[in-house]
Amino acid sequence: MPGSSVFRSAQPARGVEPELPVIPTALVEVDVVQRWRDGVPGATAVLDGEAGPDLAAAAEPFSVDAEVLTAIGASASAGDAKAFPLRSGGTGWVVGVGSGEPAKWRTAGAALARSVRDRLSSAVDADSEPGDLGDASDADYLQVRLPDDAGEELVGELTLGLALGGYRFKVTADPAPPRLRKVLLVAPEGADVDALRESVRRARELAAATALARDLANAPSNVKDPAWFTGLAAELAGPVPNLTATVRDEKWLADNGFGGILAVGGGSSRPPRLLQLDYRPQDATGPHLVLVGKGITFDTGGISLKPADGMHLMRTDMSGGAAVIGALLAIARLGLPVKVTGLVPSAENHVSGSAYRPGDVVRHYGGKTTEVGNTDAEGRMVLADAMAYAVDKLQPDLLVDVATLTGAMKVALGLRTGGLLATDDELAERITEAGARVGETWWRMPLLEDHADAVEGSLSDVKQTPAGPGGITAALFLREFTSGARWAHLDIAGPARADKDYSEVTVGGTGFAARTLAELAASLA
Numbered sequence: 001m002p003g004s005s006v007f008r009s010a011q012p013a014r015g016v017e018p019e020l021p022v023i024p025t026a027l028v029e030v031d032v033v034q035r036w037r038d039g040v041p042g043a044t045a046v047l048d049g050e051a052g053p054d055l056a057a058a059a060e061p062f063s064v065d066a067e068v069l070t071a072i073g074a075s076a077s078a079g080d081a082k083a084f085p086l087r088s089g090g091t092g093w094v095v096g097v098g099s100g101e102p103a104k105w106r107t108a109g110a111a112l113a114r115s116v117r118d119r120l121s122s123a124v125d126a127d128s129e130p131g132d133l134g135d136a137s138d139a140d141y142l143q144v145r146l147p148d149d150a151g152e153e154l155v156g157e158l159t160l161g162l163a164l165g166g167y168r169f170k171v172t173a174d175p176a177p178p179r180l181r182k183v184l185l186v187a188p189e190g191a192d193v194d195a196l197r198e199s200v201r202r203a204r205e206l207a208a209a210t211a212l213a214r215d216l217a218n219a220p221s222n223v224k225d226p227a228w229f230t231g232l233a234a235e236l237a238g239p240v241p242n243l244t245a246t247v248r249d250e251k252w253l254a255d256n257g258f259g260g261i262l263a264v265g266g267g268s269s270r271p272p273r274l275l276q277l278d279y280r281p282q283d284a285t286g287p288h289l290v291l292v293g294k295g296i297t298f299d300t301g302g303i304s305l306k307p308a309d310g311m312h313l314m315r316t317d318m319s320g321g322a323a324v325i326g327a328l329l330a331i332a333r334l335g336l337p338v339k340v341t342g343l344v345p346s347a348e349n350h351v352s353g354s355a356y357r358p359g360d361v362v363r364h365y366g367g368k369t370t371e372v373g374n375t376d377a378e379g380r381m382v383l384a385d386a387m388a389y390a391v392d393k394l395q396p397d398l399l400v401d402v403a404t405l406t407g408a409m410k411v412a413l414g415l416r417t418g419g420l421l422a423t424d425d426e427l428a429e430r431i432t433e434a435g436a437r438v439g440e441t442w443w444r445m446p447l448l449e450d451h452a453d454a455v456e457g458s459l460s461d462v463k464q465t466p467a468g469p470g471g472i473t474a475a476l477f478l479r480e481f482t483s484g485a486r487w488a489h490l491d492i493a494g495p496a497r498a499d500k501d502y503s504e505v506t507v508g509g510t511g512f513a514a515r516t517l518a519e520l521a522a523s524l525a
Contacts, residue, residue, distance in 0.1 A: 017223050018171045023232065024212045027163045028113065029182045030204060032155070032196045033143075036061055036186050042143045043093035043112055047100050048076040055094075061145050062092045069094055078104040079111035079503070083119065091119070093142075100147065102157040106439055109144075109161025110504040113180055116142060117166040120178040143184040150188055152199035158185070159200050160439060163207035164504040169218040205333050206438055209326035209518055210511035212236070216322035217496070217509025221298035221315045226265070226346035229297050229318060230275035233325045233344070242281045243332040248274040258345075258389070259363040260370070260381035265347030267302055267355025272347035274386065275321075277328040284339040286524045287397030290390045291328070291517055294379045294403035295321030295346030302349045302375030303357055316509045317379070319496035320403040321346060327517035334518070338525040341394055345382035349375065361460045365389045368481065371457050373465035379403045380464065380474055384481045391483040398427065399482060400520070402490040402513050408470030410494040413443055416502075418513060419491035420444045421475040427488050431516065434523055438515035439504070442490070447479065448472050455480060490516075 036042070044058045046069070053076040055066040064087065074082045080096040095112045098104040120140065144162075146155070162183050185200070187193055216229065227247075234245035250271035253262055258274065265272030275295070296317040300306060306314070321344035328342040356362065360372045362381065366388040370381065383401050390396055409419040418435070420442040422428035428444050435442045454466035455476050462480050466473045475489045495512040498505050 018220065020171055020219060020223060021169055021176070023215045023219070024208065024236070025167060025169065025215055026179070027204065027207055027211055028166070028180050030159050030162060030185060030200045031182070032185045032187050032193050032200060034187055034193060036145060037143060037184075039088070039090070040143050040184070041090060041092070041141065042145065043095060044145045045097045045100075045105075045108060045147060046074055046076045046094050047097055047147070052076075053096070058094045062086055079107040081108070081111040081115040083115060102154045103439065105154050106157035106161040107503045109158040110165025111161075112142075112144070113162050113166035114501070116180045117168075120180070140178055140180055141182040141184070142180060143186055145186045146188055146191075148188045150191065150196070152195055155185060155196045156199040156203040157439070159203035160207050161504045163204055164210055164506070167211055167214060167506045169215060169508065171220065202334065205330045206515045206518055209330035209514040212329065213319065213322040213326040213511035213514040214506070214509045216325065217316040217319045217511070219315070221348075224297050224315065224318075225270040225348060226273040226295070226297055227270065229295060229321070230273040230344060230346050233275055233277070236329060237277055240329060240332045241335075242279055243328065244278045244280075246276045246278075248276070256365065257363065257367075258365050258385045260365070260385040261345045261347055263356040263360065263362045263372075264296070264302075264349050264378040264381050267350040267352045268348035270348055272345070275325075275342070275344040275346065277325070277342035279328055279332045279340045281335065281337055281339075283337040286338050288339045288341070288395065289398045289400070289521055289524060290341045290343065290394050290396035291324045292343045292345075292383060292386045292390060292399070292401040293321035293324030294318065294383055294401075294405065295344040296379060296382070297346060297348050299349045299376070299378060300351055302351060302355050302378065304374045304376040305351060306376060313497060316497050317404050318346065319492060319509060320401070320490075320513070322509070323402050323492070323511065323513035323517060326511065326514035327521070330514070330518040331521045334522070336521055336525045338521050340521050341390070341396070343386045343390055345386040347378070347382055349378045364481065366392060366481075368462065369457070369460040370462050370464050371460040373463060377465050377474070379405050380477050383478055387478065387481040388483075391481075391485050396485055398524075399485045399487045400431070400490065400517070401478065402492060402517065404493045404496045405491045406471045406474050406493055409445075409491040412445070412471060413494055415494045415498065416441065418442045418495050419471055420488060421447050421472070421491075422488035423447070423479070423482075423486055427486055430523055431488055431490070431520055434519035435516040438519045440512060440516045442516070445472060447475060452476055
């Protein structure tokens, strides 16, 4: 059933699998209203003023003096959330938004969501009964006063922060903890409430895409095999208008020559899959966009075994595929008038007597051959099959792949910026601008033709691991399977996972790229 956490693959049982939290994670409901309501837990923003933080304006809705906020250390620093008791009982919050640009409101919304979540959890830890969390300040709803100049962009950013900042995914026997369920955004007088509500609706769909991608990345790999991963995506797509899902098994892959996916998945007892999501609205205009996402549900490195340190994070090696799944669901739910297809080649890269080896020659979909240099460079092997299939059968106008592909890109750009390589300037600029609009940062890297010869093979058509700058040569390898299509490669090895909370990002899988892909589709409509 859609949203169920009890979906299981048809593979043989391997011990007792943990019961996961409900997928997709429920997000806070957000609405826009026109009146501040006395007695409802509330929050206001602290803005930088000419003489410092404007505490008087932040305090006014609560009918308290600015000195109260001074006493609790309130500041305009973006994301600095402080709670304080109200005279009438209950608690209010103030949260810094710096100079007030929309991105600061995303940070503020996330901080506010975490503060309310932590307060609700503290109330439960103090032996309160769930659902009876004390005074009104500890309820699971909140109102937030918007500034006089609040527009659609600001409201969208705030909604993203509120929806994603309090995200959590934990496999536990404990009951689900209380959470922030509803936020009312109190619009300024004269605001276009309908327009603000549409901005909220859109932002919530983008947040849902990110949250689902996080859910899929965070799910442990003893549950998340290729059949579970692609099957759950198909289940979620089922009720969405104009969206259809097809999951192909290992027999279909063999019959149709998907040698790269089969080679990578050959070492695992849990066979590979190929997920195809087709969004076909009747009013579609513009180009056909095909998105391809790497879906490696666990990566040991294969025979080229990874070091033990950090290998547990390889449960997130399907983050590119998760971003494609989240984006397709958001695109369809938003009803965007554009034709989009998503492909997610999924496999486990394991070590066994049937694992592929360095030195093997693999024949991909379409016939091109690759000499394997390192079995830990498995992502490009499965992407090559899917991309060759896309240009042959789907005839895309634009082809975009996304993957946790290379450690080299992580070294080059760090943990918060995605690498972008593209065959033309317009496509690269369109993706960069799409990311900027939804709070995801991309940096364009060059497709250096000086290294193109390194991809050429001697034993085969191409080399899997050519010499040179790793992130760039990996992209040059993938380009060999595009047949000249307009194409962009997104390497998210760095920002796909986080080791600490910041802005709307939470520890674990981040869902990075899901919003960019959805916004890219919107820009084509």
